[in-house]
Amino acid sequence: MSTTTVAPDEAEGTKKGGKKKLLVMVLAVLLLGGGGGYWFFLKPASAEEEKPVPGEVLPLEAIQINLQDSHYLRIGLALQQVEGGGHGELDGSKALDAAIDIFSGESMEELSQKKYRHKLKKELEHELEELYHEDVMGVYFTDFVMQ
Structure with missing residues (x-):
């Protein structure tokens, strides 16, 4: 039966080669x-993330x-x-229709509350962004009278 013996220098070479490979792999992972x-945290903001620039304000009839x-x-x-x-020019009839859908049937007591009015305004803004494909960035109440 034959036995194979490894010289001490060869055994050290395989250990050093294993450490080098491990070191290279660790550096590559780092x-x-x-x-x-x-890429995920420090990359510059893309053009899509820029805020839109306000344009003209289009008043609609009450x-x-x-x-x-x-x-x-x-x-x-x-x-x-x-x-x-x-x-x-934007067609204001879409905005008026959305306002009718959102505000009709509400109670006068609820609309008297600032928080509730603000909630409905945000809902209207969201609806207008969808209707006008982001050509509208905000809505203002120019008249708000309850009776």
């Missing part, structure tokens, strides 16, 4: 991790909306357009 961290218990709301809106957005 470099990749650092690059990934930079309308009357029926509320609960024979009350009504007269509401006037103005749309804050995005600079350079849109295809010419």
Whole structure:
């Protein structure tokens, strides 16, 4: 039966080679991790994340909306357009229709509360962003009278 013996120098060479490979792998992982961290956390903001620039404000005619218990709301809106957005003049009828959908049937007591009015305004802004494909960036109440 033959036995193979490894010289002491060869045994040390395989240990050193294993340590070198491990060191190279650890450095590669650290470099990749650092690059990934930079990409996700420190990369410059893209153009999509820039805030839109306000454009013209389009005032709309005030309308009357029926509320609960024979009350009504007269509401006037103005749309804050995005600079350079849109295809010419916006059609305000979409905004008025959305306002009717959101405010009709509400109670006068709820609309008297500032928080509730603010909530409905945010809902209207969200609806207008969808209707106008982000050509509108805000809505202002120019008239808000309940009776």
